[in-house]
Amino acid sequence: MSSSNSSPSAQSTSPQSPILSLWKAYTQNTSDRLKFIDTFLVFLMASGVIQFLYCVLVTNFPFNAFLAGFASTVGQFVLTASLRSQVNPENRSEFKEVSPERAFADFAIGSIVLHFFVFNFLG
Amino acid sequence: MSTAYPLPTNLSTTTVTNTASLLRIVALGLISAAAIASRLFAVINFESIIHEFDPWFNYRATRVLASQGFYEFWNWFDPTAWYPLGRVVGGTVYPGLMATSGVIYNFLHAFHLPVDIRNICVLLAPGFSALTAWATYMFTKEMKDESAGLLAAAFIGIVPGYISRSVAGSYDNEAIAIFLLMFTFYCWIKALKTGSALFGTLAAVFYFYMVAAWGGYAFITNMIPVHALTLMLMGRFSSRLYVAYCSWYAIGTLSSMQVPFVGFQPVRTSEHMGALGVFGLLQIVAFAQLARSHLSSKQFQNLLTVSVVAMGVVGTFGFIALTYMGWIAPWTGRFYSLWDTGYAKKYIPIIASVSEHQPTAWPSFFMDLQLLIFLFPAGVILCFRELRDEHVFVIIYSVVASYFAGVMVRLMLTLTPVVCVSSAVAFSSLIDTYLDPTQPEGEEESEADSSNGTNTAATPSKKEKAKKPAASTSALNDIVTAATSQSSSKSKSKGIWGLDTRLIVIVNAIGMLSFFVFHCTWVTANAYSSPSVVLASTNPDGSQHIIDDFREAYYWLRQNTPQDAVVMSWWDYGYQIAGMADRPTLVDNNTWNNSKSHIATVGKAMSSSEEVAYPILRKHDVDYVLVIFGGLLGYSGDDINKFLWMVRIAQGVWPDEIQEPNYFTPQGEYRVDDRASSAMKNSLMYKMSYYRFAELFGGNNAMDRVRQQTMPKVGPTLDYLDEAFTSENWIVRIYQVRKEDLLGRDLKSANAFAQGKKKKKSKPVSRRKAIPV
Numbered sequence: 001m002s003s004s005n006s007s008p009s010a011q012s013t014s015p016q017s018p019i020l021s022l023w024k025a026y027t028q029n030t031s032d033r034l035k036f037i038d039t040f041l042v043f044l045m046a047s048g049v050i051q052f053l054y055c056v057l058v059t060n061f062p063f064n065a066f067l068a069g070f071a072s073t074v075g076q077f078v079l080t081a082s083l084r085s086q087v088n089p090e091n092r093s094e095f096k097e098v099s100p101e102r103a104f105a106d107f108a109i110g111s112i113v114l115h116f117f118v119f120n121f122l123g
Numbered sequence: 124m125s126t127a128y129p130l131p132t133n134l135s136t137t138t139v140t141n142t143a144s145l146l147r148i149v150a151l152g153l154i155s156a157a158a159i160a161s162r163l164f165a166v167i168n169f170e171s172i173i174h175e176f177d178p179w180f181n182y183r184a185t186r187v188l189a190s191q192g193f194y195e196f197w198n199w200f201d202p203t204a205w206y207p208l209g210r211v212v213g214g215t216v217y218p219g220l221m222a223t224s225g226v227i228y229n230f231l232h233a234f235h236l237p238v239d240i241r242n243i244c245v246l247l248a249p250g251f252s253a254l255t256a257w258a259t260y261m262f263t264k265e266m267k268d269e270s271a272g273l274l275a276a277a278f279i280g281i282v283p284g285y286i287s288r289s290v291a292g293s294y295d296n297e298a299i300a301i302f303l304l305m306f307t308f309y310c311w312i313k314a315l316k317t318g319s320a321l322f323g324t325l326a327a328v329f330y331f332y333m334v335a336a337w338g339g340y341a342f343i344t345n346m347i348p349v350h351a352l353t354l355m356l357m358g359r360f361s362s363r364l365y366v367a368y369c370s371w372y373a374i375g376t377l378s379s380m381q382v383p384f385v386g387f388q389p390v391r392t393s394e395h396m397g398a399l400g401v402f403g404l405l406q407i408v409a410f411a412q413l414a415r416s417h418l419s420s421k422q423f424q425n426l427l428t429v430s431v432v433a434m435g436v437v438g439t440f441g442f443i444a445l446t447y448m449g450w451i452a453p454w455t456g457r458f459y460s461l462w463d464t465g466y467a468k469k470y471i472p473i474i475a476s477v478s479e480h481q482p483t484a485w486p487s488f489f490m491d492l493q494l495l496i497f498l499f500p501a502g503v504i505l506c507f508r509e510l511r512d513e514h515v516f517v518i519i520y521s522v523v524a525s526y527f528a529g530v531m532v533r534l535m536l537t538l539t540p541v542v543c544v545s546s547a548v549a550f551s552s553l554i555d556t557y558l559d560p561t562q563p564e565g566e567e568e569s570e571a572d573s574s575n576g577t578n579t580a581a582t583p584s585k586k587e588k589a590k591k592p593a594a595s596t597s598a599l600n601d602i603v604t605a606a607t608s609q610s611s612s613k614s615k616s617k618g619i620w621g622l623d624t625r626l627i628v629i630v631n632a633i634g635m636l637s638f639f640v641f642h643c644t645w646v647t648a649n650a651y652s653s654p655s656v657v658l659a660s661t662n663p664d665g666s667q668h669i670i671d672d673f674r675e676a677y678y679w680l681r682q683n684t685p686q687d688a689v690v691m692s693w694w695d696y697g698y699q700i701a702g703m704a705d706r707p708t709l710v711d712n713n714t715w716n717n718s719k720s721h722i723a724t725v726g727k728a729m730s731s732s733e734e735v736a737y738p739i740l741r742k743h744d745v746d747y748v749l750v751i752f753g754g755l756l757g758y759s760g761d762d763i764n765k766f767l768w769m770v771r772i773a774q775g776v777w778p779d780e781i782q783e784p785n786y787f788t789p790q791g792e793y794r795v796d797d798r799a800s801s802a803m804k805n806s807l808m809y810k811m812s813y814y815r816f817a818e819l820f821g822g823n824n825a826m827d828r829v830r831q832q833t834m835p836k837v838g839p840t841l842d843y844l845d846e847a848f849t850s851e852n853w854i855v856r857i858y859q860v861r862k863e864d865l866l867g868r869d870l871k872s873a874n875a876f877a878q879g880k881k882k883k884k885s886k887p888v889s890r891r892k893a894i895p896v
Contacts, residue, residue, distance in 0.1 A: 022414055022417055025417040026417050029417060063387060064380075064387075067377075067380065067387070067390065068377070071373065071376070071377040074373055075373035075374060075377060078369035078370065078372075078373045078406075079320060079369075079370060079373065081365070081369070081409070082320050082323075082365065082366040082369060082370055083320070085362040085365060085366065085409075086318065086320075086362070086366065088362075090416060091362050094318060094361055094362050094363055095317075095318045095362070095363065096317075097317040097318075097319065098317060098318055098319050102319070103320070105321070106319055106320035106321040106324070107320060109320075109321055109324055110320045110321070110323070110324040110370050110374065113324050113327070113328060113374055114373065114374050114377065117331075117374065117377045117378045117381060118377065120381055121377065121380065121381060
């Protein structure tokens with residue numbers, strides 16, 4: 001997730017920096033599927049940050065449109081993060097009743113409901 | 124023999140489970156029927172009629188929705204309310220209730236069932252009470268098991284604390300809101316338990332429905348974050364919590380902003396900021412957890428803790444800064460009045476004047492909850508024994524709701540569900556323990572025979588189940604049997620011997636339950652089923668006498684006055700006048716923000732003398748003034764008893780002209796008889812109430828039956844108003860405001876001139892008037 005953003009700056013300080021070792025552990029221990037999800041998460045985060053900066057720096061004029069856009073990135077982010085933790089094999093013990101397939105179905109339904117409201121709120 | 128009573132052994136597991144689920148369905152059906160039936164007292168004793176005040180507006184809005192469609196309703200501007208301002212109804216209303224009725228109406232009509240919209244409105248609350256019973260069953264099932272769920276459903280079905288707001292005809296937001304409250308909580312618990320985003324989404328959707336239906340949605344908005352925060356502080360953060368909370372919050376908040384009346388409040392007001400804060404905190408904690416899973420260096424964990432704490436501090440300060448910069452609205456007055464019970468009386472008399480905003484009296488807890496109020500703490504303590512995540516929820520809910528119920532009468536409604544849930548947990552634990560046929564003879568035997576002991580009888584397979592320490596939720600008594608078998612293995616002598624002890628306790632318990640049923644039925648029939656539009660009294664021979672003054676007067680207005688005649692009354696009756704008489708009103712029960720001065724204007728007109736009030740009336744185009752007077756019949760909810768609130772509210776805006784102490788006698792008594800203060804006697808309200816009242820007693824002393832005071836023999840006179848209508852029992856009196864005199868005289872002298880022909884009559888009046896001055 002956001003660890004990937006900060007890694008380049010951390011490289012220069014010291015090779016034993018915790019952030020660097022975190023990055024290493026992440027690249028080694030994470031499956032490609034989860035990395036794929038993480039890429040999407042980073043994209044959503046970047047999109048949300050850009051929208052927020054636009055709102056603060058330029059204008060928040062159609063406030064509902066901003067809220068709809070921002071909420072869609074935030075909502076999609078948490079739904080995707082939920083999906084990530086549900087399909088993560090390390091969390092298998094916690095989600096006894098949620099299989100990966102079920103998790104994806106939940107994710108799809110949640111996203112549809114979310115974007116229904118987003119669409120309604122765009123104005 | 125190690126069981127207290129013989130158990131059939133030749134039953135298969137499937138038979139038992141099938142019978143049990145059939146019995147549960149039948150029981151739920153009967154509970155729903157009982158819940159609906161006990162709410163029909165009002166319809167049977169009176170008729171199918173909308174009750175009280177607010178429901179009349181909801182009914183009127185629903186009629187617009189049903190006849191003109193949703194878009195017309197959405198854009199409805201009501202020019203007759205708050206004359207001359209009007210009211211944008213679509214943007215100032217929680218549309219959930221009307222939309223629900225509209226959907227039911229259109230659904231039935233699609234099947235060519237021509238049901239009148241009034242009957243849908245009248246029966247909506249009983250119908251939803253059956254759904255509430257079901258939602259409570261589901262909720263309690265998550266807490267303990269199905270048997271506790273059934274008890275909770277039965278409790279919520281008939282408990283007066285909930286019936287008080289959901290009898291047939293009580294067509295108010297609370298009618299559907301309690302179902303939504305319980306079902307949202309159920310979805311939340313389910314989402315938290317399974318970690319499923321589906322249930323989180325469901326919780327959000329029902330939260331949206333709740334937001335659309337009732338202003339009390341803020342209770343959910345704060346309950347769920349408090350629960351999540353408590354779990355985190357208890358060190359119980361889990362990915363399931365993250366999934367449940369985030370899916371609920373992200374979708375729920377966005378959806379709640381779709382309701383025009385709520386608008387941007389969820390991101391702009393302090394009441395909603397707690398949920399946002401917990402949301403942010405969860406993101407940080409979840410990220411920290413993820414990072415920790417990749418790394419286990421001590422140094423790094425310290426770094427993480429520091430950064431999490433720093434982010435929390437920054438967030439808090441950011442919130443405070445935003446509040447000061449005006450981005451986030453500070454707490455509103457209604458919120459403060461929850462913490463400081465004296466706040467409303469000091470600063471917002473309009474809120475304090477509503478009787479349901481008063482602090483709750485002790486007896487009403489017993490009246491509304493009866494034996495449940497004693498079982499309630501026991502259930503909360505039982506929740507502490509297991510203390511799973513969902514039990515924490517019930518504990519927090521009970522603490523918070525108990526406080527709120529003590530502050531405000533109407534919030535008893537939010538306490539009632541949790542009381543039912545935890546009482547059901549306590550009661551079913553008691554029954555489970557005493558129905559369990561296990562005899563505590565020895566360690567091995569008791570474990571071997573810990574079989575199921577409800578009416579559905581036991582099976583060999585259940586014995587095996589009970590041996591496992593982790594009790595599955597499916598079986599009825601497994602948790603308790605497992606608990607008892609565990610405890611009996613520790614201390615062998617604990618348990619219940621024989622049939623006699625069991626019988627004594629069970630018979631007592633059933634006795635308590637039946638008393639509860641009697642109490643609930645009695646309270647419902649006697650206290651909560653009056654429409655208050657139609658009153659009932661008992662004739663000497665015991666038969667019922669219907670007092671129908673309100674409708675008599677409203678229909679008089681409807682049929683004898685022009686369509687655009689403006690009626691002034693105290694705000695309580697605004698919705699009824701609009702609904703039944705269909706006439707414009709100055710003020711009504713929708714006490715929105717800028718209404719304060721408007722209501723105060725009416726208060727001023729009512730509490731000042733005729734000469735002062737007349738220009739106010741003329742300025743607001745008032746044609747008729749309506750007062751409620753109970754002095755003849757002993758109807759205590761009349762305007763003279765509400766009069767001091769009018770004075771107080773007027774005083775809030777015009778402290779120089781209206782002063783509350785002027786309306787008391789020098790001894791500080793509130794009197795209406797000879798000794799009443801002059802301000803009281805000259806006030807428009809007093810004059811309109813007692814005008815010609817003394818004549819009714821034909822020379823005897825007139826008696827005000829509400830205040831038990833003897834009225835003066837000669838009543839007040841009116842110069843600026845004409846009596847237009849007085850209902851059969853004098854409850855409603857309507858006065859017409861005179862137009863300016865054609866010859867330009869002021870109305871008082873014109874009146875005196877007109878009465879000059881009958882000097883005999885006017886003289887004693889003037890003499891009388893001289894006495895008190």
